[in-house]
Amino acid sequence: MKLVLATGNKGKLREFKQMCQDEVVPFSDLLGEFEIVEDGDTFAANALIKARTIYEKLGEEYLVISDDSGISLPVLNGAPGIYSARYAGEGVTDKDNLYKLIDAVKEKGLKSTPAYYTAAIAIVSKYGEYVVHGWMHGDVIDEARGEKGFGYDPMFIPSGYEKTLGELDEDVKSEISHRGKALALAKPIIWMLKNK
Numbered sequence: 001m002k003l004v005l006a007t008g009n010k011g012k013l014r015e016f017k018q019m020c021q022d023e024v025v026p027f028s029d030l031l032g033e034f035e036i037v038e039d040g041d042t043f044a045a046n047a048l049i050k051a052r053t054i055y056e057k058l059g060e061e062y063l064v065i066s067d068d069s070g071i072s073l074p075v076l077n078g079a080p081g082i083y084s085a086r087y088a089g090e091g092v093t094d095k096d097n098l099y100k101l102i103d104a105v106k107e108k109g110l111k112s113t114p115a116y117y118t119a120a121i122a123i124v125s126k127y128g129e130y131v132v133h134g135w136m137h138g139d140v141i142d143e144a145r146g147e148k149g150f151g152y153d154p155m156f157i158p159s160g161y162e163k164t165l166g167e168l169d170e171d172v173k174s175e176i177s178h179r180g181k182a183l184a185l186a187k188p189i190i191w192m193l194k195n196k
Contacts, residue, residue: 001194006050006066011150015179027054043068044131047122055124063193069119071152094151105142115140119178121186125193134181
C-alpha cells in the first residue's frame, strides 16, 4: 500500500518525510495541483476532508495521510485556530500570517502570551478512517526570531525552552512538536494498515 500525503504545503511535506521513514509521496505528484476546500469546523474535520478527497481520487491501493494544524491563542478566543493558514486572508504568505498575529499580540499590549499548536492527522484507507491529535504548548512573543521552521514558528517559544521554533534545530522541534506527537500516534496505525 502506497503512502500519500494530502498536502501541498512544502514545510509539512518536509516534516513528514523526516519523521516517516517510509516513502511518502505528495498527492500532487500523482494527481497534479488542485485546491481542496477545507470547510470543517475542527482540525480533525479538515484533516479528514483532505484525506477522503485524495483517497477517493486514488483508490484502494493507497493509504492517504493528511494533517490539519494551527496555532491557538486563548487571549484571542482561540484565534487563529483552524484559520491559521489563511489568518491574513486568502492567498497570503506565511510571513503575512505571522506578522498579522504579531500585530494582534501587540494590540493587546502584550510582549508574550500563552499559546498552543494542535495537529490532527487523518489516515484513510480501505480499512477505515482514523484521526489522532498532538499538542505543543508554550508562549508567543511580539516579534519574529529565527529563520528555521515555517508558519508561526519564529514567534512561538515551546514550554521549557527559551528559543523560538524558528531558532531551535529541526531534530529538537520534531521531538517536541504537535505534529511529531500526532505522528508518533499515527505510525502504529499506518504500520498496522500497511501490513494487513
